[in-house]
Amino acid sequence: MDAPRWTALLSGWQSGTGPLYTRLSGHLRGAVALGQLAPGEALPAERALGTLLGVSRSTVVAAYDELVAGGWIIRRRGSGTRVAAGVPRQARALELRSPVRVGAAGGDLDLTVAVPLLSDAQRAELSGAVAGAFAESLYHPLGLPELRAELAALYTREGLPTTPEQIVVTSGAQQAISLIAGALLRPGDAALLETPTYFGAIDVFRAAGATLRGVPVTAQGVLPDDFAAGARAHSPRLAFLTPTFQNPTGAVLPARARQRLAGTVAEVGLPTIEDDTLIDLGFGEDAPPPRLACFAPDAPIFNVGSLSKLYWAGLRVGWLRLPGGEGARGLGRVVMQAKTLADFGGGLPTQHLALHLLRHLPRLRAERRAAVTPARDLLAGLLRAELPDWQFTLPQGGQFLWVELPTRSASSFIHGAARRGVRLFPGASMAVGDLPDAYLRLPFTLDPAQLPEAVGRLRAAWHEHQQRGERLA
Template sequence: MDAPRFAALLRDWRQTSPDAPLYGRLAAAFRGAIESGSLRPAEQLPAERHLAALLGVSRSTVVAAYDDLALGEWVTRRRGSGTHVGAAAPRRAEVLTLRTPAAVAQTADELDFTIAVPLLTERHRAEMLAAAAHSFSESLYYPLGLPDLRALLAERYTQGGLPTTPEQVIVTSGAQQAIALVTATFLQRGDTALLETPTYFGAIDVFRAAGAELVGVPVGAEGVRPDDFHRLLEQHRPRLTFLTPTFQNPTGAVLSAAGRQQVAQSVADLRCPTIEDDTLAELDFGLEPPPRLAAFAPDAPIINVGSLTKLYWAGLRVGWMRVPHEWHSVLVQAKTLADFGGSLPTQHIALSLLQDLPRLKAERRAEVQPARDLLAALLREQLPDWTFRQPQGGQYLWVELPTLRASSFTYYAARYGVRLFPGASMGVGDIPDSFLRLPFTLAPAHLPEAVARLRAAWQDFSSRSGQERLA
């Protein structure tokens, strides 16, 4: 069974038809997945025992749900061959089961560890309103972004050791749009893409949607091993590569200057278009990371992607990419075809904020570093058998649990009011189902309660591990 996939597909199954018995809710969740196209005709569903273990319910609950689906001809069941989606079941166009956590309505008492976003204060709101006031003086399209913003970003790249002209900067609606535009430009169905493993779920989803075959290069304590990266580049000749050398998402690893030199040289030698994700690069805790990967090989086909989402506010939706000259025309075309330009108010806000970048970094560090330290201390005290390295930047703890059923544990945690994201969903290829990505962006006042709930859920999970859960 593909546990990460079904953990994502059935993430909120208990909230489906809340007045129904458990088996009815599970059946309703499967009907929704079949109708949406997430499950295809004739696709095999998980074995009853495996699905029961994942969801933390009794096998009889799964059997009853499958029987209910079979009565409506949503599935077919045959002894010896398992349960399959019915060929005549109603459906729409095929859609992916996204790794990206879905935004769902939360109860007032629920604590969410699935998405990492900065907390917005009244001062932030006033600051943005004042900056946006300058945006209403003109009525023009800027498909590539506000000229003054592009010039400022080019200056920032140049100051960071990567000479850049304003023409090389394209402003996007967040970093995710930049990744999607590059992917649409370089990947076709059947192509190979090389990504770190584990890595950012948004990149995994975009590459999968393009129909690419994904190959993973493992991330260790110091990032990817340059020799592994070069070997996989030569072996698979990917059409596109995705790397996060600085405060890697989710491990927090930082690739050394020597490692960056080697990786950049491999990209330059083999001419493989590469996305360097810089979205977390400004979130250091006082230890300045090495220069960007692209700075070690300015002529390499490396496309840098940045954003204000992690540094300031997710709702701003201002990102950008710095493109090498050889790919300038094709990426300008991609952005122009996608839209006629992003929101001018948000770009004026971004321009104002980036003019005071040192202050933004200092304020963000003052918010996040104490939260990191508090979360780490609480986990070490209350869940000492969970292990992790304390990162020097970014916004995540990559936590290893002493189980191969971390995806199943997320369901137990949900019953205690904590939403979790299984780390295996961030893997390219097989990684052990033993990890959780815990952002330390939750309000510090909520962290003691969140960890107390995790401890209670873990005790419940551990006591029932290997046993059938009563419905």
């Protein structure tokens, strides 16, 4: 059984009222109706699913019985339990790796998504920063000209000469990644990604029909030799890398390794997305090494950025920097056309807000560092005190702890934590290929006042998980 996949598919199944078996059958019925489970697709064995969800086998049997009675699934000796062939056929839907709020109880503590918390002072600043947003009613498909110029100047100051014509403003970094993947990938193409990596990129590349190939992330990030070997072996059409404060591990690729990676990208002409969304979230005073693209300015490297992690996710303003080399300009034109077709351009008020914020970028970075560093240290200290057998390395930037648990059933633990009111994300869902089901990505962006309660609930859930494992053994 693919435990991370079924954990994602059954997220929130316990919400609602009634016996557990009716909640489970209802959730599975909904997955079939939405096209997430296709006709003829196999369901897990009762005992395996019960173990994953932390319920008795009889609960799963009762849920399956209800689905059989309704004609949703069939049981056959020797072939197990499968979705019935005659269920209403829907367009096939992905089981998204990206966590969403589905059926979360009001008292739940959410550790699946990392977003900054706005202060009252920040709300006041945003309210007063849109004075020029209503002066015109034009479409700007590639972004507000002043914002494109500001972003180009930012890249240039940071060692990557850029013109405003190379900037495309998007609805968050996620749209930027989606535009590039949609423009460059076709079904069956290979895509080369770090593993583990950002779940949103995994979803986008899977939706494009790509075959995903992984390059392992070490404590020093992706090893250049591994990346070069993957590029030679799989002939990918697109690659995705996060050299700075990698999501989820927090690794920072050294300058020498960046130079070698950039050389490979340039040599093979491999279009590559360099995800810069966490680049402003360093905890020290020293700047990280230059961007990957700085080492090969003419290579087909697309830089993607956003204000969602630095300031406010609700702004939904991101951007991408198109490659500047002659050989890559054709790729840029395809992406610009895709952006125009998508929405004729983002909202002007939010772009004016982004322009205001970018003009105060050093202050924003300092404020974010001052807010997040104590939260990181608090969460790390609580985990070391309450759950000392959980292992992690304190990151020098980003917004996550990448935690290894002494178990090979972290997905099962996640369901136990949900019963305690803590929403978690299985680290194995961030893998491209095999990754032991032993990891959690824990953000330290939750309100610091809630972190002690969150860790207390995790400790109680972990104790239950260990006891249940001992009983099953």
